[in-house]
Amino acid sequence: MPSPDLNDLVALLTVARERSFTRAAIQLGVSQSSLSRTVTSLETKLGMLLLIRTTRSVSTTEAGQHLLDSVSPKLEEIEAELQAVAELRDRPVGTVRISATDYAANQYVWPKLQGLLRERRELHIELINDYGFSNIVAERFDVGVRLGDQVEKDMIAVRIAPDEIFSIVAAPKHLKESPPLDDPRDLTAHNCINLRLPTRDTLMPWELRKGKHRMEVKVTGQLVFNNAYQMMDAALKGFGLAYVPKALAEQNVKAGRLCWVLEDWFPTVTGHHAYYATRRQSSLAVRLVIAALRGNTA
Template identity: 65%
Template sequence: MKEDFNDLVGFMTVARERNFTRAAAQLGVSQSALSRTVAALEKRMGLQLLTRTTRSVSPTDAGERLLSAIAPRFEEIEAEVDSLRALTNSPAGTVRITTTDYAANAHVWPRLQPLLRQYPELHIELVNDYGLTDIVADRYDIGVRLGDQVAKDMIAVRIAPDMTMAIVASPSYLEARPPAKTPQELTLHNCINLRLPTRNALLPWELRKGRRDLQVWVEGQLTFNNVYQMVDASLAGFGLAYLPKDLVEAHVRAGRLRWVLEDWFPTFVGHHVYYPSRRKSSRAVELVVDALKTGYQPRAR
C-alpha cells in the first residue's frame, strides 16, 4: 500500500509541474526513478495518465480525472499533518505566498521578518506576480491582492489602507512636451506600461473624477512587469508612469517627479491577504496571516 501512495504522489507531482525534472527535484528522487514509478502506476491501472513529448508533459483525460480525485485528499492529509505541528512550540513548514512587488515591499516583507526570526523552522516562498493567480491550482497557501481582486469564495482579511494610483513624470520630460490636460491626451505621450502575465495584456490606466470612470490604454517605448523599474524609468525622463501614489510621493516632494492629471487619481480598496475557505489552515499559515494583519491599523473615523 505504501508503494501505491508513493506512485500516486509521484504522478500528482509530475502532473502539476508538467515536467519530470522539476517533479523529481521536488520529491528528492532521480528523474529515471520517477519515470519508472509513473510507468508502473500506468501499467497497474491499464491507463495512460500522462502524454509525454520531448518538450512537455501533460495529463491525459484519465490523468486529469485521477488528479482531480486524489489531489484534494492529499491536501487534506498535508493540512492535518501541518495542524499537528501546532502542538509543538516551533511551527515548521513552507508557506507559499503570491503577491505583487509593491505589496511585498510595502506590506508583506517588513511584517514577515520578525516572524521568521522568531520561528527558524518556518520557511517562506514569496513570489511576485501581477497576474490574477489561482492560488488553489498553483498550490499557493495565501495570496495578497487589492480587495476587489479577491475571489468571493476566499477568506480575505484587509492588511493595508486604500491605495491611490497616480500619474507622474520627471520635470525634464514635462518641459519637452505640452502637459496632458485631459485623459484623452495621454495617448499623445510616451507612457511606461506594466504587463499583466496571466492575460498577456498591458494594464489599462484606470482614472476617476467624481462619478466619471475611464480606462485609457497608452503606448510608449517601455514596458515592464515591475513597478520599481517603472519608477526608475520615469525618474530618468522616459515618460509618464501610472504607479501607487505612496511609492512616488517622496520623489514628488523632492522635485524629482511631478503629478500629472492629479484630479483624475483613482483610489482602490486596499490590499488583503486571502486563502481558500474550504482548506483547513496550518499553524504556519495562521502565523503568517496574523503577522500580516497585525501590521495594519485602520484609521479612526
Template identity: 60%
Template sequence: MENLNDLVAFMAVARERNFTRAAVQLGVSQSALSRTVRALEERMGLPLLMRTTRSVSLTDAGERLVSTIEPRLTEIGSELESLRALADRPAGTVRITTTDYDANTLIWPRVQPLLRRYPELKIEIISDYGLSDIVANRYDIGVRLGDEVAKDMIAAPIAPPMTMAIVGSPKYLKSHPAPKKPQDLTLHNCINLRLPTRDALLPWELKKGKRQVRVRVDGQLVFNSIYPILEAALSGYGLGYVPKDMAAPHVAARRLAWVLEDWFPTFVGLHVYYPSRRKSSRAVELVVEALKQGYPRRAS
C-alpha cells in the same frame, strides 16, 4: 499491543503502591483496576504485586517488569508530547502570491518577526502580476486588491485603500507640456505595464468625482513590474502610472511631479485571502494573522 493499557495500569499501581490512588489517577474504579492487574498477572503466569490490607509491594517479577517498561513508556510519552507540540508549532513552507511592490512594502516587513521567532517556518513569496489561481497553482495565501479576490475565498483587509498616480520627471515635463485632460495622455510617451495573464497592456484607470475613464496609452517602454516603471519615469523616459505611496518620496524631493492629480483613482485596499474549503495549517494561520495585525483598523 492490546495489553498496553494493562501495563499502564500496572505501572500506576507500582508508582503509587496503592490501588485507590492509582485508580483516581487513571480515572477508573478501584475494583476495575484490581481486575485489570489480576488479568495481567494471569496472562503472564506470574504474581507482580504482593497485596495486604495495608500495603501493596512489588514481587521480583514486578520489579523486573517495572525496570523494563518504565523507560520505554516514558519515551513513548515524551514522543507523543513532542508530536502534540508540533501541531501547535508552525513548520513547513507557506507560499504566497502577490506583486513585487506589495511584497517589498507590506508582506516582507510583517513576516520578518515570524521568521526570527519560528526557525522551522519557511515563507516563499512569489511576485506575479498574473492574478494566479492560488488553488490551481498550489499557493497557500494570496495578497491582492480587494476587488481582485474571487468571491469563494476567505479574505480580510490588510492595508488602507490604494491610490494610483501619474508621474513624470521635471526633465520630461519641460519638453512635454503636462496633459490637461486624460485624453491628452495619448500624445505622451507613457511607460506601460504588461499583464501576463491577458497578454495585454494595463489600461490607466482614472477617476474624477463620478467620472471614470480608462485610457490605453502608448510609449517606448513596456515592463512587467512596477519598479522599472518608476525608475524609467525618474530617468525622464516618460510618464508612469504607479502607486501614489511609491512615488510620494520622489515628488517631495522634486525628482518627480504629479500629473493630472485630480484624476487619481483610489481602489479597495490590499486583502489577504485563501481558499474557504481548505483547512489551514498552523503556519498559514500565523502568517495570515501577521499580515492582518499589521493593518490597524481605525474606529469610525
C-alpha cells in the same frame, strides 16, 4: 468476499496488544460488546478465527498472528504519518508560500513578516513576486496578496493595508519637453510606460476617476514592463509617464525628482488583502502569517 475495513484491523490489533477486550475497548473509546462484534465481523469476512477467547485472556490464532505480523507495521506507519500531519496544525513548521506583486511584497508583506521570522526560527517563507493573478490552490500557494477587488470570491480574505491611491508621475524634464496635460485624453499624445499582466493579451489600461466620472485610457509608449519598480526607474530617468501606486512615488515627488500628473484624476481602490482557500485546513504557520500581515493595517 467483502474487504476488511481499516477500523476493523485497528480493533483487532488493539485487542491482540492488550490481550483483553475490556482494556482495548477503553483505549478505543467504544463499548466491549461493540468491539467484540467488530472483531467477529472481521473473522466472518475472512472466513477464519483470528482470536482465541477465554474467560481470563485473549490470544491470537496462527492466522491471526500472521495477519498482525503483516499489517501491524503498516498500521503503525500510518498512525505515525497522521500524527505528523496533526502536529503541523499545532506547530508553525514547514514552508508558507505567498504570491504577491513586487509592490505589495515590498510595501506590506516583507516588512510585516520580519518580526515573525525572528520569533519563529522553525518557520519558512517563500515569497514569490507575481502579477499573473495565479490560482493559489492550483499553483500550491498557501496565501495570496492582492487588491481587495482582485481576490477570488470563494476565498477567505483579510485586509492588510489601507485603500490604495494610484497616481501618474513623470520627471520634470519630461513634462517640459512634452505637450500640455490638461485632460486624461491628452495622455495618448505622450510617451507612457506600460504594464503588462501575464494573464492579459493587452496592456493594462490606466483607470482614472474624478468625482463621479470614470475613465480607462489605453496609452502607448516605448517601454513595457511587468514590474512596478522598473516603471518607476524609467519615469525617474525621463522615459515617460508611469501609472503606479501613490505611496511608491511619494518620496520622489517630495524630493522634486518626479511630479504628479492629472492629480485630481487619481483613483482610490480597495486596499491589499491577504487571502487563502479555507479556514478549516489552514495550519498554524499560515494562521501566524495571516495574523502578522493583519497587524497595523490602518
